[in-house]
Amino acid sequence: GAGVSQSPSNKVTEKGKDVELRCDPISGHTALYWYRQSLGQGLEFLIYFQGNSAPDKSGLPSDRFSAERTGGSVSTLTIQRTQQEDSAVYLCASSQGAGGLQFFGPGTRLTVL
Amino acid sequence: GEDVEQSLFLSVREGDSSVINCTYTDSSSTYLYWYKQEPGAGLQLLTYIFSNMDMKQDQRLTVLLNKKDKHLSLRIADTQTGDSAIYFCPREGRTGAGSYQLTFGKGTKLSVIP
Numbered sequence: 195g196a197g198v199s200q201s202p203s204n205k206v207t208e209k210g211k212d213v214e215l216r217c218d219p220i221s222g223h224t225a226l227y228w229y230r231q232s233l234g235q236g237l238e239f240l241i242y243f244q245g246n247s248a249p250d251k252s253g254l255p256s257d258r259f260s261a262e263r264t265g266g267s268v269s270t271l272t273i274q275r276t277q278q279e280d281s282a283v284y285l286c287a288s289s290q291g292a293g294g295l296q297f298f299g300p301g302t303r304l305t306v307l
Numbered sequence: 308g309e310d311v312e313q314s315l316f317l318s319v320r321e322g323d324s325s326v327i328n329c330t331y332t333d334s335s336s337t338y339l340y341w342y343k344q345e346p347g348a349g350l351q352l353l354t355y356i357f358s359n360m361d362m363k364q365d366q367r368l369t370v371l372l373n374k375k376d377k378h379l380s381l382r383i384a385d386t387q388t389g390d391s392a393i394y395f396c397p398r399e400g401r402t403g404a405g406s407y408q409l410t411f412g413k414g415t416k417l418s419v420i421p
Contacts, residue, residue: 237411250406293407298350
């Protein structure tokens, strides 16, 4: 596609529910990143996928967070048993290769009530 | 201190030049970037500079890099109201597992007064 797309753009959920956030990277980009932007913490790295290699999950804040990338393209970030502190904007980025220029999607604003 | 330090706010009059500054504690990035974030939007890659360059000009944007002082600046000439946004200057880094990531500062909110 022309740019990185994310869905949904907004998600409101109740505490304790699971949510799935989707990222569709730029076609041909092998690297995909998830970041989180919150008022308290600013922009934080969450997870990185490169090609078919095992993902780097070192930024995930807890084991309630997981992500997968199917077929080297679309990625899904799943948050289980959501908590109010998970409320943030979740941003996805992709780059042509490892260490390349990162292009960001519009983000998904998650609100946990 | 923070990996990336920026002033939080900058206010300029329309038509004037804006200068947004960043200081890093670690200057080992290959690239240094400027991203723009408008309200409710994602991050737009504005421009970038290779770490072996001192200056890059791109239309109204001038990027200056002082590697010795670990200082990066973005000058916007003839600032317009559409330039009002938050500007980030992340540095490239590696996670403990060796993967690439961007490390962000808190961003500089530029307000342009008509």
